Amino acid sequence: MADTLKFTEPKLDNEEDAAFAKAIDVVLSTGKSDYPSYIGGLKVASGMSADVFSPIDNTIIFGTYQEPEEGLVERAVSVAKEAFAKWSKVSVDERISIFEKVVAKIEQQRFRLAAMVSISVGMDKTCALEEVDTLVSVIRNACSDLKKKDGKAQGVWAVLSSYNSPLAAPIGYASVAILAGNTVVMTPSVHSTLPVYYMYNVLVECGVPDGVLNIITDSTSKSSEDLANNLDVIGVAASGSGEKMEDLMFLQADDELKFINEIKGMNPILVYKPANMKSAAKAVLDAAFRFSGQLISSCSKVILIEGQQQEFVKNILAEANSMKITDPTTPDAYAGPVISERKVADFKDMLDSVKSNVIFGGKRIKDPMTENGYYVQPAIVMGLDDEHDLNNMDSALPILSIQVASDLDDAMDIINCTEYGLSAGIITKDEAVSKRFVEEADAECVFVNDRKVPTAASKAIVNNFMD
Structure with a gap:
């Protein structure tokens, strides 16, 4: 029998409305950023760049991302595999300590992150704040569960996500995988660059070592396919909708590949x-x-x-x-x-x-x-x-x-x-x-x-x- 859930929708008060509006102004006034791939802590540019703009207003251009060159996925997985050898030996207490700092940073920047989500994909304030709060809950729950879990890390995980959840899905899956002692290669949506790259920097500042999280932003599904088909990838966590997710159904992946599927459906x-x-x-x-x-x-x-x-x-x-x-x-x-x-x-x-x-x-x-x-x-x-x-x-x-x-x-x-x-x-x-x-x-x-x-x-x- 399936789980039965009940929910009372949270309501924003005027103080939250004002804080959100202020955060929107702050994000809009921030200068443009470049969003290269991050492999082993290094920025990797290809020279094939494209603008990142908001669906709210396509004249709002907040940066450029770099399309990946051929072979970058293999390089990223190799770097992540090498990093896994060290990261998997880091104590549980140390990993939890790092992510407790991450949670504190997210809570401190709650409205700013929500504003990034809203501007990036066009979410209203209620949905955008829920994205941030969901991420906090995911990481907190993982920290709590890890204290009671006596298990072993698995290896390199691929995290594939789309614009349906521009923050909670990519950073949530990556954070839990890393907390468990794994390393990650992520291919977020090109629409998610603003909140995802902000959180990448937060994770690094809080102590996640180079190579443990690697990011490749790709406007096509090619990098996602290459990741899922890479024999050194132990598992794939996929969340969202669109071409990237649909193509996963036709992958000739190894039978032993672990797969976490959170693809959008009709929810009747x-x-x-x-x-x-x-x-x-x-x-x-x-x-x-x-x-x-x-x-x-x-x-x-x-x-x-x-x-x-x-x-x-x-x-x-x-x-x-x-x-x-x-x-x-x-x-x-x-x-x-x-x-x-x-x-x-x-x-x-x-x-x-x-x-x-x-x-x-x-x-x-x-x-x-x-x-x-x-x-x-x-x-x-x-x-x-x-x-x-x-x-x-x-x-x-x-x-x-x-x-x-x-x-x-x-x-x-x-x-x-x-x-x-x-x-x-x-x-x-x-x-x-x-x-x-x-x-x-x-x-x-x-x-x-x-x-x-x-x-x-x-x-x-x-x-x-x-x-």
Whole structure:
């Protein structure tokens, strides 16, 4: 049986709002940075550079990254393997001491890191602060667990991540792997350079030796493929969505390769005779469209029972009309942009093919505040064939499909034929139905009424990185 989780969403107060706004100003006023690869503590440039800019406004350019040259992955793994021989012999107490300093630094710079996350990928302040707080929790839990764990480090780990979690996933997985005595070669998203490289420097300043963490930023999936196929890599931790993650499914990796998979899925929700349909509709809307549907936990599909859909649709459309999609650094923003112009094009193409099924949104937003960014009005679609891709495969875009089941049995079949991702949930007042759902839903995490699914890096636990 899957875990059942409950959650009460934290609320920001005015003091936090003000601190976040100040941090945004500080980050925006900081000069441009260069983001080379880091191998064995050395900066490695290739001469093939590209700008790093914000999806909030593509005129905000905060640096350049270096595309890797051929053979750099092999060099990085070799350096990490050499560093492992020494790092794995460092005492547990010393490793924990280093990361206790790291946690203190993160907490001290909480709002600055959240601002970096927001500007880098377009997260609103609530989601950005959750990224930072999740990272703190991941490292703290790993330190605590390590004190009770009598295990052995494994070797060189690859950490592959995308923009869905620009901080908690890459730095969380890397930190836990390193705490466990391993070394890491990381390929973060090009959109994640600002927070990831900041944290790289924090780890080094707090005592992580050269070669223990190595970074290669690559706009393609080539470095990730090379890492996963390198026979000296003992394990891969992958989190996110997009081409980099999709290509992992087709890798001819060694059978002994350890694999931690946290790929974004549809995270479906079943609404069945809820206590309050308006509250249920709002919960689904928030699950679908916070961070414009790009969170690891974002919901892409809601299932209703025939006869209940009319009231649900009326309520979710009313709630959707109140969403404000704008610069996510502003206090009244519901959500911000999608990550890139390419994603805007994907969004348009998907919805153009189902125009008659779009019951809300689906257009690009163009106004003075958003004209240089990648803003779209989240879309709700209904009445698609059961076999349609939008009912079966996650798009990592702000598109919610409403699927209607004939009865509860049919709804459970639909749920269990869905590309889950991390979770499945039900909103209902019927205790017997909720019990059945928890028992039968074949997802890693199941929630009832109060939605909370594991955030990115939920599998970053010490046991996964030690023998």
